[in-house]
Amino acid sequence: xxxxxxxxxxxxxxxxxxxxxxxxxxxxxxxxxxxxxxxxxxxxxxxxxxxxxxxxxxxxxxxxxxxxxxxxxxxxxxxxxxxxxxxxxxxxxxxxxxxxxxxxxxxxxxxxxxxxxxxxxxxxxxxxxxxxxxxxxxxxxxxxxxxxxxxxxxxxxxxxxxxxxxxxxxxxxxxx
Numbered sequence: 001x002x003x004x005x006x007x008x009x010x011x012x013x014x015x016x017x018x019x020x021x022x023x024x025x026x027x028x029x030x031x032x033x034x035x036x037x038x039x040x041x042x043x044x045x046x047x048x049x050x051x052x053x054x055x056x057x058x059x060x061x062x063x064x065x066x067x068x069x070x071x072x073x074x075x076x077x078x079x080x081x082x083x084x085x086x087x088x089x090x091x092x093x094x095x096x097x098x099x100x101x102x103x104x105x106x107x108x109x110x111x112x113x114x115x116x117x118x119x120x121x122x123x124x125x126x127x128x129x130x131x132x133x134x135x136x137x138x139x140x141x142x143x144x145x146x147x148x149x150x151x152x153x154x155x156x157x158x159x160x161x162x163x164x165x166x167x168x169x170x171x172x173x174x175x176x
Contacts, residue, residue, distance in 0.1 A: 016053040017055075017058075018051060018053060019044070019052045022058060022062070027066075033054075033062070036062070036065065037052075039079060040079060041065055041082060042054065042058050042065075044058075055088075056090075057089060064078075064099075065078055068081075071103070071110070073103070073106065113154070113155065116153075116156065120154060144159070144162065
């Protein structure tokens with residue numbers, strides 16, 4: 001999503017960095033920067049000779065993109081959030097704080113899911129059955145399937161959400 005001239009003040013030559021310098025300073029390949037630009041995460045301007053030039057603030061934006069990816073956010077999620085920030089200048093502190101609050105909730109949910117996975121996965125694999133569909137301990141009678149597809153308990157659902165049938169099944173003697 002390059003443009004010959006971005007909105008706002010005209011940058012001076014010191015504010016514009018060639019793609020090779022942005023790549024070197026950000027730790028990304030030039031192809032990654034071109035890809036980020038093609039999907040609208042960053043913007044460039046063009047020199048008279050057609051060379052991509054990035055405003056200096058793009059370095060901060062690229063750093064945020066890389067951190068967000070390490071958090072597990074998709075490029076679509078990152079793009080949606082970044083679309084609320086100015087593309088032609090560095091965001092203000094207040095704008096960055098708003099972005100941080102948006103991702104804080106998402107990150108907290110992901111941490112909780114990872115903690116459940118860490119705490120529950122060993123117990124599940126430890127029993128030896130290797131099947132949540134037949135597991136008498138965690139999912140008697142495949143009752144969790146009533147909550148939807150996938151690993152319902154690891155996603156945060158509980159047997160209480162299914163109803164009394166699971167409670168009755170859980171109370172029944174377990175045979176191996």
